[in-house]
Amino acid sequence: MRKTLTTVSQVNRPKTGAMKAFERNLEGVAHMLKASGREIALVKASAAKMVAFVKPLPDLKSEPARTKFIRSVTRFSKNLTTGVDRYNTIKMWQAVILVTCVEAYLQDVLTAAARVDKSLMSRSEQSVLYAEVVEAASLELLADDMRTRWARGWLNEGGPKAWISRLQKMGARGYAEDLGSRLELLWGIRHLVVHAAGIATADFVKRHSNFRAAVGQRIHFSNSDLTGFLNAVKEFVEPTEIFVLARWPSLIVHDVDAPLTKPS
Numbered sequence: 467m468r469k470t471l472t473t474v475s476q477v478n479r480p481k482t483g484a485m486k487a488f489e490r491n492l493e494g495v496a497h498m499l500k501a502s503g504r505e506i507a508l509v510k511a512s513a514a515k516m517v518a519f520v521k522p523l524p525d526l527k528s529e530p531a532r533t534k535f536i537r538s539v540t541r542f543s544k545n546l547t548t549g550v551d552r553y554n555t556i557k558m559w560q561a562v563i564l565v566t567c568v569e570a571y572l573q574d575v576l577t578a579a580a581r582v583d584k585s586l587m588s589r590s591e592q593s594v595l596y597a598e599v600v601e602a603a604s605l606e607l608l609a610d611d612m613r614t615r616w617a618r619g620w621l622n623e624g625g626p627k628a629w630i631s632r633l634q635k636m637g638a639r640g641y642a643e644d645l646g647s648r649l650e651l652l653w654g655i656r657h658l659v660v661h662a663a664g665i666a667t668a669d670f671v672k673r674h675s676n677f678r679a680a681v682g683q684r685i686h687f688s689n690s691d692l693t694g695f696l697n698a699v700k701e702f703v704e705p706t707e708i709f710v711l712a713r714w715p716s717l718i719v720h721d722v723d724a725p726l727t728k729p730s
Contacts, residue, residue, distance in 0.1 A: 480711055480718045481707065481711075481718065481719060482574075482575055482578060482707060482710060482711065482717045482718065482719060483574070483578065483717070483719040484570075484571050484572075484574035484575035484578060485571065485575070485703070485707050486719060487570070487571070487574065488567055488568075488570070488571040488703065491563070491566075491567040491570070492567065494563060495560055495563055495564065495567075495696075515542075554684075554686055555664075557687065557689075557692055558655070558659045558664050558685070558687075559659065560692060561652055561655045561656055561659065561687075561692070561695060562656045562659050562660060564652065564656075564695060564696070564699055565652060565653055565656040566656075567699075568699055568702065568703065569621055571703060572617075572620075572621060572629065572706070573614070573617045573618055573620075573621055574617075575706070575707075575710050575717070576616075576617035576620055576621075577610070577613045577614050577616075577617040578714075578717050579710060579713075579714050579717065580613040580616060580617065581610070581613060582714050582716050582717065583713075583714060586616075587612075587613065587616050592612050592615060592616060598611075620632075625649075625650055625653050626645075626646050626649035626650055626653060626702065627646035627647070627649075627650060630645065630646050630702070631646075633706060633709065636709070636713075637709060637713065638705060638706060638709035639705065639709070640704075640705030640708065640709075641701070641702065641705055642701055645698060645701055645702060648694070648695075648698040649698050649699075649702060650673075650674075651674050651677060652695045652698065652699075654670050654673060654674055655685065655687070657670075658670055658685060663684075664684045664685050665682060665683065665684055665685075666679040666680060666681055666682065666683055666684070666685050667681065668681050
């Protein structure tokens with residue numbers, strides 16, 4: 467899993483400011499991976515203590531011995547339940563962060579593209595209030611706010627499948643045929659975590675019948691599932707970045723700490 471993150475974030479190639487921000491955000495996911503690893507380490511340590519305690523086959527005939535044994539088993543059970551629950555919670559929120567990072571990347575890169583290519587917003591029917599005009603520090607800042615709104619609206623029109631279709635119409639290539647479906651599952655999980663505390667709804671189970679979920683039960687997914695989500699994100703972001711840089715090469719940001727969207 468950590469290898470996948472490294473592969474995404476350390477490829478030496480020209481990048482947009484949005485991609486640089488995306489890569490830095492993925493480092494946060496890597497930190498969460500370490501945190502989840504610590505939870506598993508604590509569970510293993512608790513299990514080792516339990517094994518060490520019961521291995522000598524303690525004499526349970528006396529009341530004090532039975533009390534001590536029950537107390538140890540109860541403590542281990544509590545530690546196990548808490549550790550596993552924390553581990554699963556961290557994994558679910560990693561899915562939420564991944565979705566947020568992708569959406570932020572796409573919004574930022576579209577905003578930047580609209581800044582250098584006026585044709586992107588040629589059909590935009592946005593309007594601004596008089597108060598927004600008179601309060602704006604400059605016309606360029608007002609225009610930039612409109613570009614951001616346009617990019618946000620672009621994202622709000624459908625999910626990953628719709629985005630891929632629109633990007634392909636714009637000229638992007640390299641997306642796997644089933645990528646939209648894999649990303650839609652990740653977006654569905656994000657929705658459950660944020661809006662239903664991870665409890666599967668009838669709509670989710672119907673939409674993603676191949677995913678292991680039961681209506682009314684909290685969803686769970688494995689490390690291999692999370693790796694699959696990371697790979698799907700990579701398969702979406704990388705071809706999109708290649709397309710953006712090929713069409714708008716002025717969006718390349720050479721300075722790692724440069725502003726995220728302003729071209730030079």
